[in-house]
Amino acid sequence: MKVATFIEPGTMAIKETAKPVVEKDTDAIIKIVRACVCGSDLWWFRGISKREPNSTTGHEAIGIVEEVGAAVTAVKPGDFVIVPFTHGCGECAACKAGFDGNCTNREAGANGGYQGEYLRFINAQWALIKIPGKPADYSETILNSFLALADVMATGFHAAKSAEVVEASTVVVIGDGAVGLCGIIGAKLLGATRIIAMSKYEERQKLAREFGATDIIAERGDKGIAKVMELTHNDGADAVLECVGTEMSMDTAAKICRPGAVIGRVGVPQKNEMNTSALFWQNIGLRGGVASVTTYDKEILLDAVLKGEIEPGKVFNKQFNLDDIQAAYEAMDKREAIKSLVIVSQMD
Amino acid sequence: MKVATFIEPGTMAIKETAKPVVEKDTDAIIKIVRACVCGSDLWWFRGISKREPNSTTGHEAIGIVEEVGAAVTAVKPGDFVIVPFTHGCGECAACKAGFDGNCTNREAGANGGYQGEYLRFINAQWALIKIPGKPADYSETILNSFLALADVMATGFHAAKSAEVVEASTVVVIGDGAVGLCGIIGAKLLGATRIIAMSKYEERQKLAREFGATDIIAERGDKGIAKVMELTHNDGADAVLECVGTEMSMDTAAKICRPGAVIGRVGVPQKNEMNTSALFWQNIGLRGGVASVTTYDKEILLDAVLKGEIEPGKVFNKQFNLDDIQAAYEAMDKREAIKSLVIVSQMD
Structure with missing residues (x-):
């Protein structure tokens, strides 16, 4: 499968890698539909902060559940979901207090690679946000707004x-x-x-x-x-x-x-x-601090998008295919894009 | 009249001074019944922070209204009041938002001298908190709790x-x-x-x-x-x-x-x-930051004291007459007192 990869400051590439697999009962494998570039990605793209060369990138997406671990019952293969950058377990003191961005049951290194065809997502039982229906049921504008709920709107x-x-x-x-x-x-x-x-x-x-x-x-x-x-x-x-x-x-x-x-x-x-x-x-x-993405999406934001009360997807004013990931980053770096949308797979 | 005065670090004295008068329509003159020493007073008593020699001291009291300016209708001579260290006007954006400790209509230098027989109090219309009845109606314990509402309990x-x-x-x-x-x-x-x-x-x-x-x-x-x-x-x-x-x-x-x-x-x-x-x-x-004394006293604290739900006056474990002000400070300095009470005038 294809995945966006950081080479060195200013340079991104698409590389081939093995499709991820379920490693834990609480995992899900997600087929990514749309991803995007975050303003915070520019820190390492510009070389201001450090990032490991050859690391996979991206932390916001919407997608389709491909496979789930044995403990995951809240979503099933085929479900359309918002894939947040956070990974709340829903059970620790932080999650219970509404701060799932600070979940204490995290896994080091499990929060990159959303700009790719498939993603292993941890704490899938609670953290994923199910969207009714399937991608083809929605307009481009609403799909973009769902994508915004993975980070930027929640933030x-x-x-x-x-x-x-x-x-x-x-x-x-x-x-x-x-x-x-x-x-x-x-x-x-x-x-x-x-x-x-x-x-x-x-x-x-x-x-x-x-x-x-x-x-x-x-x-x-x-x-x-x-x-x-x-x-x-x-x-x-x-x-x-x-x-x-x-x-x-x-x-x-x-x-x-x-x-x-x-x-x-x-x-x-x-x-x-x-x-x-x-x-x-x-x-x-x-x-x-770090946003409570799952809490906010479930409590208020998804509903507000579905009702047409808010249209955060309008922040995506430039659109790229995954293969053009370098251009997606450059558009943000040069302020040509407020936020770059990345089309990863075609919708069913 | 007598008023406690800072001489130099470690030394307090009682001095004679002119009784204050109403200077503005919004002033009140208060006959002090009880005052006390604050933990924050130890900073300058110990010489850690600076204080002007010969400045009058104290910022917490209960007392009787002696005289009011023409614009003061909320309290009248003879009323028993909590005299907070704050001077909220009740009308500025800070006071309206419930932060009367940051009232923007303050007067420089108008917040000392509570450890004395009489005090000029500014913004008297809103900031003073009227206590029902007169001092003699209450037990020592409750009087001490009223005094605590001037600062320490509100803080x-x-x-x-x-x-x-x-x-x-x-x-x-x-x-x-x-x-x-x-x-x-x-x-x-x-x-x-x-x-x-x-x-x-x-x-x-x-x-x-x-x-x-x-x-x-x-x-x-x-x-x-x-x-x-x-x-x-x-x-x-x-x-x-x-x-x-x-x-x-x-x-x-x-x-x-x-x-x-x-x-x-x-x-x-x-x-x-x-x-x-x-x-x-x-x-x-x-x-x-600085407490909203008047807001809290009026909203919840005075009522809680009157109903016997709280007894903050128990923090006063040593009692002194105004003439013994040096001993009142020393008791706190040496941690013999949690908080020193200062009896200023006898109750009617």
Whole structure:
């Protein structure tokens, strides 16, 4: 079978490898239908972070269950599923508390290779999210939205949940990548009435408005902060979604909160240390981390897509075949794509 | 009138000064009945932090309204009130969001001098909390509990609220000073069923149990962490109340959280910078700061004291007259008192 493989920074390839097999009772083998490239993949594609050469790539997909282990009864061969990047067991303290992104029953190395024809998926009994019917029952738009539920939409929603957005909140979303854009959808789902998107690029500003942003701020740093304070009559925001992870974006987040507001962050932190005393003196909360994909998909997101209430699949504005994986990465690297969709197999 | 005055580290004195007067329409003059010494006062008493020599001291009291400004209608002369250390206006975005400890309508320098016969109190219309009846209607125990509502009980409750303690939570309280002990009361009020108190001193352990602690851990640092993990079957706590503020206590807090748990901190941070990436990867939240005294007292705490549900006044285990203010500070400095009560005027 074919699988996307990291060669060296800037270079991807499609390689032939053996089809995976069920290794544990709790495994499932998934035939991948669609996968995609994540903004976080650019860290190693650009050589900023390290990745093992010849490692398989991708961590978001939708697919068809091909085979299941003996302990897997929740899904069966032929089922159409969202394949999340998380692998919640559904039984540990983290999963039970709704934080399946931090499941304590994980398996090292079992979370790559989604950009390939088949995938071995662990903790399949609880973590996979069954979609009613089969791929051919849905429009392209809805299929793309299902794919967004494997990571990016759940991650944007996690930013909004972590920031404790509630009915009538005034929210600021920092970052206009696919996650930030999905954060806007998440804030709207939770009832925010004012959503200020900090976005510099015209195409993304347009999508931000479509997703529910009521105001756009193109400025960054001190100018952006001043603009938020002006728009909120100097009160600051009730909730801030930090979807970048840089020192500057965290600094901005802290400075635009009203006392008692919460920063919900999902951008991988660029720097370990930060000044949390400044947060203390304003009672500003800091929450966030890895999204609870299965929890959110089952609780709210899949239903919202099926009802047509949300269309996160619109973040995929470029489409590639698996064979063209190099172009899929390059389009994101050059900011030509907000997010690159990868067609892996044709639908039945 | 008499007022306690800071002379130099280790030395307090009672000085004569002019009785304060109403300066603004929103002021009230309070005749102080009882005041007390706060653990945070030890920072400057010990010379660790700076304080202006000859400055008046104290920030917690109960008293009788002596006079009010023209805009104050919520209380009138003769009313018995809790005099919080906070001065919420009740109208700014912070107060409206329930964070009156961060009221944006404050006045510089207007929050000292509670250890004295009379006090000018700003934002009196909203911030003061009226107690039914008069001091002589209540037992010593209940009067002490009213006094605790001026800061320490509200601050302990803030730790529990910030840590997002809910029904059936497993909670760890770090710190067995008066605030930590009140944190136990707060956690219980919010429905925690398991409350693990990290406490080293026997007298405080006893009070912790009385207040609702189900388990006591005397060890600190790595040994204390191991003990918490053992008691929670390696899951970690749902909520951690950090009532110390040192680097070690914050480190402990972060290491005993289950994924997704929240640290509610009220200990003034000893160090500005901390590693928040470690929190990110476990979805651990960090909240807390200055307590919302008026909000909590009006919403829940005064009622709980009046009904006899909570007895935070038990943290006062030593009592002094205002003239003996030096001894009141020394008793806390030497850990002879958990918290020193200061009798300012006799009750009518």
